[in-house]
Amino acid sequence: MGSDGSLDRDASRRADLNHPPVNYYGLPLLKRPHWKWEIALYFWIGGIAAGASLIAAIAELLGDARDRPVVRAGRLIALPLLLLSPLLLIKDLGRPGKFMTMLRVVKLKSPMSVGAWGLLSFGGISGLAALLELCPARQRLDRLSRLLAMVSAPFSLLIGGYTGVLISATAVPLWAKNRLLWGPAFLASAFSTGVAAVSGALALTGSAEPSTLRKLERAHRLGLVAEAGLIGISLLRLGTAGRVLTTGKWSSLFLPGVFGLGLGLPLLLGARASRRAPTRARVALRSVCILLGGLALRTCIVYAGKDSADDPQAYFELTTG
Amino acid sequence: MSVAAGRPVGFFTDTSLCIGCKACEVACKQWNQLPADGFALAGMSYDNTGALSATTWRHVAFIEAPGAGAPGAQADWLMLSDVCKHCSQAGCLQACPTGALVRTEFGTVYVQQDVCNGCGYCVPACPYGVIELSPQDGRAHKCTLCYDRLKVGLEPACAKACPTDSIQFGPLDQLQERARKRLADLQARGVRSARLYGLDEGAAKNARGEGTLGAFFLLLDEPQRYNLPPRPTLPQNGVLPSALATLVTGLLLSVGAALAFRRPSDKQR
Numbered sequence: 001m002g003s004d005g006s007l008d009r010d011a012s013r014r015a016d017l018n019h020p021p022v023n024y025y026g027l028p029l030l031k032r033p034h035w036k037w038e039i040a041l042y043f044w045i046g047g048i049a050a051g052a053s054l055i056a057a058i059a060e061l062l063g064d065a066r067d068r069p070v071v072r073a074g075r076l077i078a079l080p081l082l083l084l085s086p087l088l089l090i091k092d093l094g095r096p097g098k099f100m101t102m103l104r105v106v107k108l109k110s111p112m113s114v115g116a117w118g119l120l121s122f123g124g125i126s127g128l129a130a131l132l133e134l135c136p137a138r139q140r141l142d143r144l145s146r147l148l149a150m151v152s153a154p155f156s157l158l159i160g161g162y163t164g165v166l167i168s169a170t171a172v173p174l175w176a177k178n179r180l181l182w183g184p185a186f187l188a189s190a191f192s193t194g195v196a197a198v199s200g201a202l203a204l205t206g207s208a209e210p211s212t213l214r215k216l217e218r219a220h221r222l223g224l225v226a227e228a229g230l231i232g233i234s235l236l237r238l239g240t241a242g243r244v245l246t247t248g249k250w251s252s253l254f255l256p257g258v259f260g261l262g263l264g265l266p267l268l269l270g271a272r273a274s275r276r277a278p279t280r281a282r283v284a285l286r287s288v289c290i291l292l293g294g295l296a297l298r299t300c301i302v303y304a305g306k307d308s309a310d311d312p313q314a315y316f317e318l319t320t321g
Numbered sequence: 322m323s324v325a326a327g328r329p330v331g332f333f334t335d336t337s338l339c340i341g342c343k344a345c346e347v348a349c350k351q352w353n354q355l356p357a358d359g360f361a362l363a364g365m366s367y368d369n370t371g372a373l374s375a376t377t378w379r380h381v382a383f384i385e386a387p388g389a390g391a392p393g394a395q396a397d398w399l400m401l402s403d404v405c406k407h408c409s410q411a412g413c414l415q416a417c418p419t420g421a422l423v424r425t426e427f428g429t430v431y432v433q434q435d436v437c438n439g440c441g442y443c444v445p446a447c448p449y450g451v452i453e454l455s456p457q458d459g460r461a462h463k464c465t466l467c468y469d470r471l472k473v474g475l476e477p478a479c480a481k482a483c484p485t486d487s488i489q490f491g492p493l494d495q496l497q498e499r500a501r502k503r504l505a506d507l508q509a510r511g512v513r514s515a516r517l518y519g520l521d522e523g524a525a526k527n528a529r530g531e532g533t534l535g536a537f538f539l540l541l542d543e544p545q546r547y548n549l550p551p552r553p554t555l556p557q558n559g560v561l562p563s564a565l566a567t568l569v570t571g572l573l574l575s576v577g578a579a580l581a582f583r584r585p586s587d588k589q590r
Contacts (some may be wrong), residue, residue, distance in 0.1 A: 020416035024382060024384065024500070024546065024548035025363075025365045025368075025548060027371060027372055027548060028372075028450065029447065029449070029450050029454050029548050029549075029550055030445045030448075030450040031445070031450045031451075031452070031460060032444075032445070032448070033441055033442075033444050033445040033449065034441045034444065034454055035441065054574075054575070054578070055578060058575065059578055059582055060581055061579075062579050062582045063582045063585050067582065092440075092441075093438050093439050093440055093459070094437075094438065094439015094440070094454050094455075094458075094459025094460055094461075094497070095437070095438045095439065095458070095460060096438075097335075098419075098436075098437070098438035098439075099438055101420075101421070101436050101437075101438045102418055102419055102438065102440070104419050104420050104436065105418075105419065105420035107415075107417075107418060107420070109415050109557055109560060110415060110416055110417065110557075111560060111564075112418035112440065112442045113418035114417055115418075122505045126536050138346050138445075140463065153575065155573070157567075157571035158348075161567035161568075161570065161571060163557075163565070164563070164567065165563040165564050165567055166442075168555045168559045168560075169416065169446065169557050169560045169563070170416075170446050170447045170556050171412065171445060171446065171447065171450075171553070172445045174558065176554075176556060177500055179559035179562070179563050180559075180562055180566050181562060181566065182563070183564065183567030183570070184566050184567050184569075184570035186567075187567055187571055188568050188574065195578075199498050206512045211467045215581050215582050216579035216581075218580075218583075219577075219578050219581045221579065222574065222577040222581060223574070226573075226574060226577075230474050230570070237560065238444045248527045250519070252366050283504035289366070298481055304548060307331065309445060312548070315333070315550060316550070316551070319448070319550035319551055319552050319553045319554070320551050320552060
């Protein structure tokens, strides 16, 4: 209390230049999510499954008979990944034995609830589609195959993109500051990695015609340009909050992993092959780069996001003004 | 004290009355049988707790302002008993995919321990960093506003223990009226830095601008000094725009991929 009984904290603080109000002893304001490698890995393989399934659906509905290997490869790649996904998610739970409570309610406001039901549905549909591919009577099941393609496509988009929406709906600075674009960026990455998995598998097994490989080329370019654009704009929108990715301890994985392996190298390898059909070796190499780049992207965003939750200044910037 | 189902109750924590005795921390730990958090001395004034956690549901913060206050005074103090805000628009509740987090008949936010599977999504969804997973049982824990005491018409343990009535419990409409009167009174007496946190300012609001804190505060300085976010947003406000942007991206990618597959790719056509 001052001598006249008043307590003017503003005046005392203005005078106290040696101790500018920062925050409370440098402690974080938020609690960081506990998610670790299981979640980063799930983001990656869920995305691949979604992208592979999507390109399979498009090839089934709009491609010709020569594109059939794309349908087969996409569906057979998606299924094992979708069988592994819930195992990773259940392992990550604090009480794995209670995993069924994920299906207790449907909450559209919660991306995790939507994702749990979406993954269940997509897994079922993909299971049917894969069984169809392995069925000896495959030739006579074209109508069913087209139906499954039409039903699976929207689920592919859901599974490919909802994880970006999920992280955006938190208070974590790295995720919340770019909340409009993480969903699109994850979906573009899912598309890229899915197409890469399919074209890589076809290149390794030699079971695709050159025309098919050229179509996949175009899909590749689309995916890479979309992904590069969305990640680039995301970094611009993030501003200082993005430093945890570009200059912090995750930059040594993010920059070479995402921009080098995931985007730059594939674009280079693809550009030189535009005049004639790419060799199988080049396609396979490019696929590996894109897949690893996708893993680097997911890993960095999960772990750097957790670090940003520990940073009081990043959160103050998000919640002031 | 009328504690009845259907009438929202909460806390008004008037930090101008807090003496930093930590009776609230002790009462909370004892009533809820919460484990100790270790016996480390943090070196942060009298605060050896640090922050709210899965096993600390009341946390008294101490801030020393050296050289502030009256001439000759060694330091001036800011003290605050932090707690779960029981937001009317609760990020944790909206994030929870299992429905473990619910709104009780008293308007409070409560974690049903038999439902929670420890997915941990509520943790980053809280704009105030309150709720946390316990490493011991893997589930999410936070202040229950003494749900068990409310059910039998008792006030929460911390409010009962507080010797200065810094922690005031009651129906929210009464508390809000009382708080505004107290603020006006303090400002008339020259305490210009006094402010309410959690009514108009400081509450996470939804897209329609609705939102107040069920546990709101009278602060004597900027929220940042107490590690409270000045203008937090409800994280779920981002769900709809994000979902729409993702859908548009998906449609564009699908159309692009469709064009890639429809165009004749042979040069001889």
